[in-house]
Amino acid sequence: xxxxxxxxxxxxxxxxxxxxxxxxxxxxxxxxxxxxxxxxxxxxxxxxxxxxxxxxxxxxxxxxxxxxxxxxxxxxxxxxxxxxxxxxxxxxxxxxxxxxxxxxxxxxxxxxxxxxxxxxxxxxxxxxxxxxxxxxxxxxxxxxxxxxxxxxxxxxx
Numbered sequence: 001x002x003x004x005x006x007x008x009x010x011x012x013x014x015x016x017x018x019x020x021x022x023x024x025x026x027x028x029x030x031x032x033x034x035x036x037x038x039x040x041x042x043x044x045x046x047x048x049x050x051x052x053x054x055x056x057x058x059x060x061x062x063x064x065x066x067x068x069x070x071x072x073x074x075x076x077x078x079x080x081x082x083x084x085x086x087x088x089x090x091x092x093x094x095x096x097x098x099x100x101x102x103x104x105x106x107x108x109x110x111x112x113x114x115x116x117x118x119x120x121x122x123x124x125x126x127x128x129x130x131x132x133x134x135x136x137x138x139x140x141x142x143x144x145x146x147x148x149x150x151x152x153x154x155x156x157x
Contacts, residue, residue, distance in 0.1 A: 003048065008033060010154045012041055013050060017151040020054040057150070060113070067142055068097075069114050071128060072106035074136035086132045093127060106138065117141060 005013075011031040015022060022030075028038035045051055060066055078086060090096050090110065098111035110128075114120040120139070128137055 003044070005050075009041060009045060009050075012038065013045060014151075014154055016042070016045075016051060016054075064115065066113055066115050067117075068145070069112045069120050069142065070140045071110045071112055071124070072102070072138045072140075073108040073110065073128070073131075073134050074105070074138075075107040075133045076135050078133040082132045089131050095123065 008031055012027060015027045015030055024039040024042055025035040027042070028035045031038065033041070042051075075086075090099050095113050096110050097113050100109045101107065102109055112120065112123070114123065120141070124137060124139070128134060
């Protein structure tokens with residue numbers, strides 16, 4: 001069972017969101033704890049699932065020109081088996097970086113990393129429209145990225 005988060009837990013989690021490569025002694029110094037209790041808290045927070053994974057965020061611009069395109073999909077009614085096939089399919093397409101179900105007129109929103117519009121047009125016809133149950137697609141291409149973060153706003157301690 002997860003324990004109640006206190007002020008120090010929240011500070012530690014925030015530090016991990018800022019830079020997960022910091023050592024437990026560096027985090028301890030920043031949050032006002034000694035190293036051993038800080039390390040134990042970090043381990044507990046990981047064990048309790050507050051920290052899902054630790055990753056490096058790459059600079060996509062280093063890999064050449066790219067843009068995000070948000071594709072909203074209208075779906076036909078899917079059987080449970082077809083819905084699972086659809087989910088497995090989008091999980092296996094690396095250019096789809098995020099996927100959400102929606103309320104409203106459209107059913108699914110995908111965030112697609114595309115090198116250019118011509119590539120995305122081909123991707124739409126050869127990949128997206130071939131996914132189980134996809135009936136219609138509405139796409140919005142981004143011009144620039146104003147904010148991108150994975151940092152969750154934590155409650156004030």
